[in-house]
Amino acid sequence: MAFTLRRNHHRDLAPLASMLPDAEIPLLNPNAKVPFDVIEWHQKWLGEPDDVSFYLQDAAGRDVGFFALRVGVGPEVRHLTYVYVTQEARGGAAAELTEYVEQAAQALGALVVTLKVEIDNAPAFNAYLSAGYKELSRRNGMATxxxxxxxxxxx
Structure with missing residues (x-):
């Protein structure tokens, strides 16, 4: 599936709220309120000035995915967080998504991308390993x- 990447310059979370079913909010962020609360996300989860988020769009221009890159340990490190792809866009989207993450991080001046992924989420975990991510550690069911x-x- 071919996607295009759209940087979320205006920090608009309405598209994320509309594509994200309530049942999947805890998968994206187990600490977030259900239903999706835009104000909470702006204040708690994506409120840092250096947080940058992106939407994936399908060939018809519909938003079908989302991810954010936060500053990690120093400005040359970006931490990938809040990755979401709609159900209908899943299945083969992982490789393209990881390429877009890499391009976006490089455009932000990053030399390194880090992320945490649930070990039990085999499709995501394997997608990141296939994309060249190296496992650093495991703790509480998460791999860094x-x-x-x-x-x-x-x-």
Missing amino acids: TRLDLEERLAP
Whole structure:
């Protein structure tokens, strides 16, 4: 499936709220309120000035995915968080999504991307490993991974 990436310059979370079923909010963020609360997300989850979010759009221009890149340990590190793809866009979207994450992080000046993923979420976990993320540690059912973007750019 071919997607396009749209940077969320205006921090508009209404598209995320409309595509995200209440039942899947805890999968995206187990600490967030159900139903989706835009104000809460702006204040607690995506409120830092350096938080940057993106939407994936399908060929018809519909928003079908979302992810955010937060500043990690230093400005050269971006932490991937709140990754969501609608049910109808799943199935083969992972490889394209990880490419867009990499491109977005590089455009923000990142040299490294980190993320945490549930070990039990085999499709997501395997997608990140296939994309070149290296597992650093495991704790409480989560794996912390890292992708070195400089290695990707090296000949």
